[in-house]
Amino acid sequence: MKGKIVIYHVFTRLFGNTNTTNKPWGTIEENGVGKFADFSDKALAEIKDLGISHIWYTGVPHHAVIRDYTDFGISNDDANVVKGRAGSPYAVKDYYNVNPDLATDPAKRLEDFKALIDRTHKHGIRVIIDIVPNHVARNYEGISNPEGVSGFGVHDDTSLEYKKDNNFYYIPNSVFQVPDWHDGYQPLGGENHKAIGTLEEKPAKWTGNGARSPKPDMNDWYETVRINYGVRPDGEIDFDLLPYDFGERDYKEHFNFWKHKEVPNSWIKFRDIALFWLDLGVDGFRYDMAEMVPVEFWSFMNSSIKMKNEDTFLMAEVYNPDLYRTFIHKGKMDYLYDKVDFYDGLKHIMKGYGWSDHIPVVQNGLKDIEHHMLHFLENHDEQRIASPEFVGKAEIAKPAMVVSATISTSPTMIYFGQEVGEPAAENPGFGSPSRTSIFDYVGVPNHQRWVNDKKFDGGQLSSEERGLRDFYKRVLNFTLKSEALMGNYREIHFYNKELTQNYNHRVLSYVRWSKNQKLIVIANFDVQESFSFELKLPVDLIEEWELKNEEFVLKEMLYGGNNQLKISNKEGFIDIHLAPLESLIFEIQ
Structure with a gap:
């Protein structure tokens, strides 16, 4: 029995950037950018040694950016519909190629990424990238499409708001207009950007979050357009529903269900995109905002993927707990974010006003699907633990990290820089501090101290940062190897809260076991x-x-040392002394 899956979630263009300027709205020349090549053998060996089995490379598919790549056949993007200067990774412009910013030679950018896949595999690490099925960039082009593959919207009937095989929804007889900017915001911080491409969208399309105005609000996902999956504007559908009991069927039966059915064109386009990346060597996908897309599409998509490679890793962003089981069983997802209740509960405990009592209740409620609920304390959407807006000190997350990593059989994910206490204090331009920017060219200061001019040896880390990384390394490597963490779980928290003197609601206890541990x-x-x-x-x-x-x-499995379990009248007793923020993992010898 092998141990758990551990994912290193990394924002690819930030990982290897050693530039420390961090000018708001800064250009590549001013603020620098990381490259695929920065994931050197040394860097990958250190990531592997941290206790990692999978890397999720975020921001790989070619998305809209504010940079002139016309020499490489790439059109310019309009700053009015690009968030930040480096652009949102979730406004994909060409699904059959990669972000030219990340390549040493933009003309050979796909080959550059393929080399990274091969290097990652050489170190025994599997590769995950994003697919964003709900929306694409307003200026989607698809210039790299394989022969015979048409781009999104190329064959749409734009005179109609909706048609089953249209890829987009339209607002007939209208012209897209940029939002009215307010609260002091201006694209590129108000810089004159007339030299950059100008978007002309006629008729206007629905915006990515479903806004149906030709002039979306600034708070809409104005840089993207919504994909049509055969759902009419009134909510009626133009595809077959899965039979009620299909959640109990395996992916092969799902694949056979769809094999001879006529499905909307967008379904086929995204399936072919996924299969393309599998052929390139990618091992899995993270699906953005999966719950905004019909579960029948996921049955079609994921069963097609599993037929090609049943070991493909599939994780999705779903935030409605009422939909968890539907997307796991009918949608054939491997893993969903365990944000609502579990992450949110740990966050409240870390902030000081939550009780540990909440956590075993959450686990009990998810016991039938606990393996499918991916655990994390940071990702690109969430506040950095060390930011003042969260708890202001990375060490406060230590007990939460132990619990997150050991309470279930589910995968564990950390976000690059989390292991050295990155606070995301920079002011990048678009967005605000507390979250490392996914929209601008920035350096990530604590992480850069570990990168140490691309020696990747932690040479500039403080003693506190070095100690924190050592803690993460101990926890993650233990979870990779522990048989018990893929076995049984039982809370002993409420038993001790009722019977044990000095036991406190700021303490949590549970047991994990397998045949041999x-x-x-x-x-x-x-x-x-x-x-x-x-x-x-x-x-x-x-x-x-x-x-x-x-x-x-x-x-004790993290830092060593021994204790004793005494059994009297078939009840067990252990003398426990817990320092502030201390966690203990005892194995019975």
Whole structure:
């Protein structure tokens, strides 16, 4: 039995950038940019050594940017419909190629990425990239399409708001207009950008979030346009529904269900895009805002992918808990973000006003799908832990990281820079501090100290940052190898809260076990308080573990040291001393 999946989520254009200027709205020349080539053998070896099994390279497909690449046959983009200067990775312009910013030679950008895939595989790490099925850039072109493949919208009947095989929704007899900017915002910070391409969209299309005005609001996803999946403007559908019991069927039956059915053209386009990347060597996909697309499409898409390679890794952004099981079972998703309740609950605990009681309740509610719920404390959409807007100190997340990584069989994900306490304090231009910018050319200061002029050895890290990275390395490598973490779970928190003196709602405890390994996990979320108590293991647990009335040595798995488990009258007792923010993982020897 192997251990858990651990994902390193990295914003590709920021990883290797050593420029520390961080001028708001700065150009590549001013602020620098990372390249595919920066993921050198040394860098990948260090990522692997951190305890990583998969890398999610964000921002790979070619998206709209404010930079002149016309020498390479790429049209310029209008700054009025590009967020930031470097552009949103979720406004894809060409699905059959990669962001030219990331290549050493933009003319050979796809070959450059293929070399990165091969390098990553050489280090025993699997590759994940984004697919954004709900929307594309307003200026989608698809200049790299394979022979015989038409771009999005090329064959649309633009006189109609809706047609089943149209790729977009239209607003007939209208012209797209840029939003009215307010609250002091101006594209590129107000810089004169007339030399950059000018978008002409006639008729106007629906905006990516579904806004149906030819002049979307500034807060709409104005840089994108909505994809039509055969859902009419009134909500009626032009595709077959899955039978009610199809959540119980495997991907092969799903594939056969769709094999001879006529589906909307957009379904076919995205399926072919996914298969193209699989052929290039990509091992999996992260789907942006998957719940905005019909679950029947996901059945079609994911069963097609699994027929090509059943080991493909599929994870999706779904935020409605009522839809989790539908997207897992009928949509054939492998993993969904466990944000609502679990991440949000841990965030409240870290901020000081949440109780640890919440976490076992959440786990119990998800016990039938716990393996499918991907755990994280940071990603590109969320605030950095060390930002003042979150908790202001990276160490406060230590117990949450242990719990996030060890409470279930689900994958664990960290965001690059999290392991060295990146606070995202820079003012990049578009957006605001607390989240590392995904829209502008910036440097990531704490991470850059680890990069250390591309030595990737942590040579500029402070002692605190070095210690934090060592903590993450210990936790992640333990989860990669632990058999018990792919086995059974049981909370012992409420048992101890009721019976154990000095046990506190800032403490959490549970056990994990398999045939060959038994673990006891205790975490203290409090920043100031230490706790000492005699942790109790219930009689029925001791019986299930088939432990006799004697003493057992407990080995602490993160930092070493021993303790004792004493069993008396079939109940277990462990003397626990928890420092502030300390977590203990004991294995029964």
